[in-house]
Amino acid sequence: MSLVYSGVLSHAPGITGRAHLVENIDKREEFYAALEQQRQDIAAAGTDALIVIAAEHFANFFMNNMPAFCIGIGDRYEGPIEDPEWLAIEKQSIPGAPDIGLRIAREVMQTVDTAYAQEWKFDHGISVPLHFLTPDYDLPIIPVNINCQGPPLSPLHRCWAFGEALRRACDSVPEKIALVGTGGISHWPATPDSGKINEPWDRDFLDRLMRNDKEALLAYTDEETYRNAGQGGFEIRTFIAAAAAAAGLGDLQFYTAELPIFAVGCTVARFDIV
Amino acid sequence: MSLYHLQKFLFELNRGELAQEKYRDDLPGLLHEYDLTDEEQAALNAGDIGLLYVLGVNGQILMHYAAFLGIEWFDYLNMMREGIKKHGAVRDGVYAMTGGGSSFTDEEKNR
Ligand SMILES: [Fe+2]
Numbered sequence: 001m002s003l004v005y006s007g008v009l010s011h012a013p014g015i016t017g018r019a020h021l022v023e024n025i026d027k028r029e030e031f032y033a034a035l036e037q038q039r040q041d042i043a044a045a046g047t048d049a050l051i052v053i054a055a056e057h058f059a060n061f062f063m064n065n066m067p068a069f070c071i072g073i074g075d076r077y078e079g080p081i082e083d084p085e086w087l088a089i090e091k092q093s094i095p096g097a098p099d100i101g102l103r104i105a106r107e108v109m110q111t112v113d114t115a116y117a118q119e120w121k122f123d124h125g126i127s128v129p130l131h132f133l134t135p136d137y138d139l140p141i142i143p144v145n146i147n148c149q150g151p152p153l154s155p156l157h158r159c160w161a162f163g164e165a166l167r168r169a170c171d172s173v174p175e176k177i178a179l180v181g182t183g184g185i186s187h188w189p190a191t192p193d194s195g196k197i198n199e200p201w202d203r204d205f206l207d208r209l210m211r212n213d214k215e216a217l218l219a220y221t222d223e224e225t226y227r228n229a230g231q232g233g234f235e236i237r238t239f240i241a242a243a244a245a246a247a248g249l250g251d252l253q254f255y256t257a258e259l260p261i262f263a264v265g266c267t268v269a270r271f272d273i274v
Numbered sequence: 275m276s277l278y279h280l281q282k283f284l285f286e287l288n289r290g291e292l293a294q295e296k297y298r299d300d301l302p303g304l305l306h307e308y309d310l311t312d313e314e315q316a317a318l319n320a321g322d323i324g325l326l327y328v329l330g331v332n333g334q335i336l337m338h339y340a341a342f343l344g345i346e347w348f349d350y351l352n353m354m355r356e357g358i359k360k361h362g363a364v365r366d367g368v369y370a371m372t373g374g375g376s377s378f379t380d381e382e383k384n385r
Contacts, residue, residue: 013337018347021381057334062285063278081289086341121289123338149334151368190333191369192354195378231333231368261381 003170004045005178006246007038007270008209008239009132011054012189013124014262016088016131027258034254034268035132038180041270042133048175049097049140050133051104051166052126053242055148055183055235059123067115068154069162071108072143073101079122087124089131094122097140100175104142107169112162129182146241148183148234156218159237163244170245181242183235186228187264193230195260201228202257202265205236210250212243212271232264248272277330277366279309283318284331288338323350324357330367348382 015031022028042050059081061067074096080087098118105116120143122130130141146162147154154162163181170177185205186198208216217240225233243250254268283305287293296304305315317325321343326336333354340350355375358364377383 014347018381021347023381023384057338058281058285058332059289062282064282082338083341149332188372190337191327192351192358192375193372193378194351195382196372197378226368230372260379 004176008181011128011182012264042178047178051142051179053144053181053238054125069114070145071105072120074118080127101142104169108165112165146237160244163241167245181238183238184232184264187232188230194263197257199257246271248274280314283308284335323353327354328361
């Protein structure tokens with residue numbers, strides 16, 4: 001039928017893997033409740049398949065052959081690739097949506113040269129969102145990736161165009177498609193600076209995102225983002241694509257910089273689809 | 275310096291159960307399949323997280339390797355900080371430490 005939901009959420013591995021270390025339990029539970037609300041919103045929209053626009057971290061794509069964009073058209077996927085005890089998520093076999101994925105990839109290709117993949121191993125970047133959004137792993141998933149890790153990265157204006165192309169593609173299929181972009185805002189994950197969060201920068205970015213202000217969102221340079229938001233900040237690409245797909249205003253349901261043990265400003269938001 | 279090959283070794287180890295088996299059974303044989311410098315080989319033989327970080331291994335690759343080695347989270351962070359102290363600043367790749375080696379979480383400080 002069309003795109004029925006577009007939102008964003010965080011995916012840092014600490015969100016599940018270091019949950020037991022958190023001292024600010026109330027804040028953690030508030031965050032989990034916002035994620036549960038997102039799950040309910042996606043279910044209430046009658047979703048047939050969920051697109052997860054991820055910023056994967058060298059689980060599938062490497063500098064030997066790095067696609068700027070990729071869409072999964074596999075039957076099933078496996079994940080997480082991380083040690084299940086470390087991530088606190090058991091290894092799963094996750095249903096794909098090969099038929100819908102193929103139609104979406106074909107339509108996206110009319111305007112954006114996306115790669116496609118029939119194999120995909122999920123890392124925490126998809127496994128953490130799925131843990132909250134489809135805990136029974138019964139919702140067909142279409143994984144999508146934007147290169148946010150190995151420079152040269154996908155330019156922001158192309159991420160916007162990719163989001164618009166995904167929207168056109170979703171609107172061209174009879175099924176109901178939900179979409180989430182999952183990234184960090186400012187963060188320095190997996191480095192000695194893990195836990196550092198630039199809250200003013202995050203809030204300014206989220207303001208631009210909730211206004212769905214294309215010009216302001218595309219104004220960042222990678223140099224600025226790296227300086228102010230760390231290498232994790234490159235993942236704003238997934239949020240920008242989700243905003244472009246929705247085209248409407250955002251509703252910031254949750255943000256906190258008070259869970260640095262999760263190594264990211266934890267975020268949940270949804271957009272109006274217009 | 276062959277950061278590309280060093281990271282490729284870890285990328286393939288992180289995602290491949292066969293590579294993980296070979297790592298456990300025959301690490302020298304597995305290392306032999308990659309174009310690595312002596313320093314890189316030594317770092318991998320020793321599981322030296324600090325040196326690997328200084329050599330420029332992306333944290334998103336190194337973090338998975340540390341988990342594979344069974345290294346606890348706060349120990350992983352400390353090993354990188356110790357690596358910087360011992361070997362100096364990160365030499366290559368996209369990461370540079372900005373926080374002067376201090377912790378950013380109460381959970382770690384209160385340990
Ligand atoms: Fe990430």
